[in-house]
Amino acid sequence: MGGTEAGVWVSLRLAVRAWEIERRMRIGLVQSAPVFGGVERNRRRLLDLMGSARADLYVLPELCLSGYVFAETKEVEALSEPADGPSAQQFVEFARKTGSFVVFGFAERSTHLYNSAALVGPDGLVGVYRKVHLFDRERLFFAPGDRGFPVFDLPFGRVGMMICFDWIFPESARSLALRGAQLIAHPSNLVLPHCPDAMVTRCLENRVFAATADRVGRELHAGRSLTFIGTSEVVSPSGEILTRMSRDEEGVALCDVDPAAALQKQVTPMSDVFEGRRPDQYTLGRPDIG
Numbered sequence: 001m002g003g004t005e006a007g008v009w010v011s012l013r014l015a016v017r018a019w020e021i022e023r024r025m026r027i028g029l030v031q032s033a034p035v036f037g038g039v040e041r042n043r044r045r046l047l048d049l050m051g052s053a054r055a056d057l058y059v060l061p062e063l064c065l066s067g068y069v070f071a072e073t074k075e076v077e078a079l080s081e082p083a084d085g086p087s088a089q090q091f092v093e094f095a096r097k098t099g100s101f102v103v104f105g106f107a108e109r110s111t112h113l114y115n116s117a118a119l120v121g122p123d124g125l126v127g128v129y130r131k132v133h134l135f136d137r138e139r140l141f142f143a144p145g146d147r148g149f150p151v152f153d154l155p156f157g158r159v160g161m162m163i164c165f166d167w168i169f170p171e172s173a174r175s176l177a178l179r180g181a182q183l184i185a186h187p188s189n190l191v192l193p194h195c196p197d198a199m200v201t202r203c204l205e206n207r208v209f210a211a212t213a214d215r216v217g218r219e220l221h222a223g224r225s226l227t228f229i230g231t232s233e234v235v236s237p238s239g240e241i242l243t244r245m246s247r248d249e250e251g252v253a254l255c256d257v258d259p260a261a262a263l264q265k266q267v268t269p270m271s272d273v274f275e276g277r278r279p280d281q282y283t284l285g286r287p288d289i290g
């Protein structure tokens, strides 16, 4: 290679590196303790928490405005809002002031009620995900998501969303990763203990980042009670737990990541988690059991 050619090559490498460094971003995991039915109080608390720590992308818990332990559908109706409702508007206002993006879980009122997550930014609503795999009594109140697993291109990389119990179905994270998601924003209301460790595998098998934002506290409503496990975390494409929060405290945890790292799908030089897949050998429909 001639001197000039080598120089151009080095400059190109440096330019790509600088571009990658520029695309490093800061995740703000918000771990809150919502009060059942206190939408305005909960929203104010979330905005206070977000305002206390600067991030590029804030990830908030599932149903973080309404609370979780519903007794009747009419409660969900009363505490739900459209995807461009008052909460989205206030989070857009926050995003505009801070130049950030926000993912938050909410009860969505549309033709049906959905357990949804919205992604908003300085220019407004970017997109909505409707929880595909409803957990336990959620099935009494919400319709299952009907739009699959969409992804969205943000200035720092491609982001997808899944919600809480979606973690137990590997297809959720896989669908997002196959669509090019570099970071999975994962609003949650975890009650079982397995998810925080399981997300290590979800990230490793897809070589993606995941930001799981859980809530804390015990919610008691209409004779039912649930305790949420906190433990919000950010996991890297190599399965490293970059940040993990406590089981019981509200707060914001900041974590700097380089989303470009999730573009590299190799585990070893000859083993690539996407190219090594054998879909022709998989059972994709209903299992043939019994």
Ligand code: ACM
Pocket (backbone or CB within 6 Å): 062, 134, 135, 163, 164, 165, 166, 188, 189, 190, 191, 192
């Ligand atoms: C859950 O999906 N909220 C456990």
